[in-house]
Amino acid sequence: MTLFSKASSTHSFSNLSTISTKTIIQMNDVWASYDAKNYVLKEITLSINSGTNYAIVGQSGSGKTTLLKLINGMMTPSKGQIRVDYQIPNTKNDKFKKSLSKIGYIPQNLGLVKNISVIDNILIGALPRISKVKSFFKIFPQNEINEAEKILHLVGLEGKRDRKTYMLSGGEKRRVAIARALMQKPVLLLADEIVSELDHVTAREIMDLIADAQKKFNLTAVMVHHDIQLGLKYANRVAVIKEGQKILELGVEGDKIVDFQSGNTSQQEILELYNTNES
Amino acid sequence: MNPKNNLIIGIVIAAVVAMSYNIDANPVEFVEGIPNLAIVAKEMTEVELDLFGTAFWSMLETIEMAFIGTVVGVAIALPLSMLAARNLNRKLVYVPIRALLAATRTFPSILWAILFVIMVGLGPFAGILAIIMYTIGFITKLQYESIEAIDSDPVEAVSSIGVSKWQLIRHVVVPESAPHLLSQILYMFDYNVRQTSILGLVGAGGIGFYIINYIKFFEYGKAAVFMLVVLITVLLIDWASVKIRDKYIVKAQEGMQVKI
Ligand SMILES: Nc1ncnc2c1ncn2[C@@H]1O[C@H](COP(=O)(O)OP(=O)(O)O)[C@@H](O)[C@H]1O
Numbered sequence: 001m002t003l004f005s006k007a008s009s010t011h012s013f014s015n016l017s018t019i020s021t022k023t024i025i026q027m028n029d030v031w032a033s034y035d036a037k038n039y040v041l042k043e044i045t046l047s048i049n050s051g052t053n054y055a056i057v058g059q060s061g062s063g064k065t066t067l068l069k070l071i072n073g074m075m076t077p078s079k080g081q082i083r084v085d086y087q088i089p090n091t092k093n094d095k096f097k098k099s100l101s102k103i104g105y106i107p108q109n110l111g112l113v114k115n116i117s118v119i120d121n122i123l124i125g126a127l128p129r130i131s132k133v134k135s136f137f138k139i140f141p142q143n144e145i146n147e148a149e150k151i152l153h154l155v156g157l158e159g160k161r162d163r164k165t166y167m168l169s170g171g172e173k174r175r176v177a178i179a180r181a182l183m184q185k186p187v188l189l190l191a192d193e194i195v196s197e198l199d200h201v202t203a204r205e206i207m208d209l210i211a212d213a214q215k216k217f218n219l220t221a222v223m224v225h226h227d228i229q230l231g232l233k234y235a236n237r238v239a240v241i242k243e244g245q246k247i248l249e250l251g252v253e254g255d256k257i258v259d260f261q262s263g264n265t266s267q268q269e270i271l272e273l274y275n276t277n278e279s
Numbered sequence: 280m281n282p283k284n285n286l287i288i289g290i291v292i293a294a295v296v297a298m299s300y301n302i303d304a305n306p307v308e309f310v311e312g313i314p315n316l317a318i319v320a321k322e323m324t325e326v327e328l329d330l331f332g333t334a335f336w337s338m339l340e341t342i343e344m345a346f347i348g349t350v351v352g353v354a355i356a357l358p359l360s361m362l363a364a365r366n367l368n369r370k371l372v373y374v375p376i377r378a379l380l381a382a383t384r385t386f387p388s389i390l391w392a393i394l395f396v397i398m399v400g401l402g403p404f405a406g407i408l409a410i411i412m413y414t415i416g417f418i419t420k421l422q423y424e425s426i427e428a429i430d431s432d433p434v435e436a437v438s439s440i441g442v443s444k445w446q447l448i449r450h451v452v453v454p455e456s457a458p459h460l461l462s463q464i465l466y467m468f469d470y471n472v473r474q475t476s477i478l479g480l481v482g483a484g485g486i487g488f489y490i491i492n493y494i495k496f497f498e499y500g501k502a503a504v505f506m507l508v509v510l511i512t513v514l515l516i517d518w519a520s521v522k523i524r525d526k527y528i529v530k531a532q533e534g535m536q537v538k539i
């Protein structure tokens with residue numbers, strides 16, 4: 001039994017003692033390219049345990065988005081191995097479709113349907129569970145509608161239920177995207193620079209909302225940030241990507257930052273490596 | 280204005296003159312014909328008011344024909360446009376459909392009407408069929424163009440959660456292209472009423488039948504009644520569609536422009 005099917009059956013009675021330390025994402029020496037000439041990701045090896053809050057940080061163009069697309073199978077690697085829930089991720093592969101419905105992917109542009117209401121956008125997350133005929137006539141079962149209303153409340157948009165999404169503010173749009181992802185009853189949440197364009201206060205509200213949801217639904221989160229401080233503040237692990245390579249993998253232990261990649265605990269050296277990344 | 284533009288304008292004017300000469304279109308005849316217009320105009324003022332009843336009912340028939348033709352044509356055009364959109368289908372599907380649609384559009388509605396009169400006989404039914412064909416050709420093209428122009432962000436995001444292709448179409452593609460659809464349908468209905476008004480010329484029903492017959496027998500006063508009714512109806516429909524467009528479409532289109 002895979003982690004995904006197990007998690008979906010235990011979703012309603014999430015019990016802390018059942019959290020396993022299973023590896024949910026595994027990458028071994030992964031290389032990726034868009035044009036078969038230049039590799040935008042090189043030698044990426046990482047493993048993410050179930051329940052982790054994992055952050056990927058790096059400058060723009062370093063390959064963060066590409067890394068997320070490899071995880072949900074929108075892209076496949078040129079070399080190397082990826083396993084997500086012990087399967088090879090590929091959106092074109094029907095076998096992976098079931099797992100796909102359990103991966104909440106929030107792209108940087110959010111990908112909301114602008115001309116429909118907030119609640120209708122949230123209900124899209126339930127589509128993989130709805131029969132084709134019913135979804136064609138937009139008939140959602142009552143329990144799914146109730147679930148959507150609950151999530152609407154959770155993300156604090158109960159007052160905007162029937163508002164068209166193009167009328168919402170940047171922060172509200174992000175709440176809708178999070179709600180749509182949660183509606184998938186996800187096991188894994190992938191978010192691409194979800195707070196990069198927001199002011200500090202709103203960014204914090206959104207990060208807190210994700211942290212709450214993560215605890216509540218026992219999610220594994222992989223979040224991409226531009227700003228390393230966000231990663232260090234909210235994640236257990238922070239992978240620093242530079243020009244397609246993972247140069248650091250940081251974790252916070254007590255009040256110290258540790259680089260798990262090199263085993264380095266010297267704050268001075270970590271800082272130096274990190275600064276070369278920034279410059 | 281540079282010399283190159285002057286040269287092009289000169290060539291175009293020369294072409295117009297040469298072609299007019301070729302088809303024997305003489306402006307002098309136009310000027311000489313103006314008094315004839317006065318005769319027609321004078322006869323037109325002698326309108327026969329008791330014909331307004333007939334004119335009204337034949338206009339109603341015309342509107343009904345246009346309405347049925349628009350609704351049925353749009354209903355057929357929508358699924359076709361889904362199949363003709365390049366971003367939703369493989370080449371094998373959209374290429375033949377687009378070719379067939381392009382062929383459909385080369386026929387003006389009056390030619391379709393002649394064809395259907397031969398097929399199903401004189402009367403409004405032939406006219407409705409002609410309007411349906413014309414509507415399919417145009418709405419499908421307008422629709423697959425707006426489907427191809429929709430934002431790819433939600434399409435990518437929603438297909439990455441493992442939905443089926445038809446769920447994607449129903450819940451993302453249709454709502455994203457819908458604001459254009461309403462305005463296209465209004466425009467098509469408006470246009471179809473005008474078109475249907477002349478289909479009577481070939482015996483395919485509607486008010487045009489009366490107009491052409493009265494004109495044939497030089498009864499301009501009677502024809503004028505019918506033409507007046509067409510004029511008023513078209514103005515009314517025009518006015519109504521502007522109202523509807525302002526109310527529903529301007530708002531929706533704002534949404535199309537707002538980027539996240
Ligand atoms: N669709 C694409 N086609 C070609 N090159 C791309 C495409 N998307 C991204 N790239 C390139 O791949 C590199 C990494 O991009 P990306 O993963 O988007 O970086 P990040 O998310 O860290 O800003 C960049 O150099 C970018 O120009």
Ligand SMILES: [Mg+2]
Nearest residue numbers: 064065108192
């Ligand atoms: Mg990016």
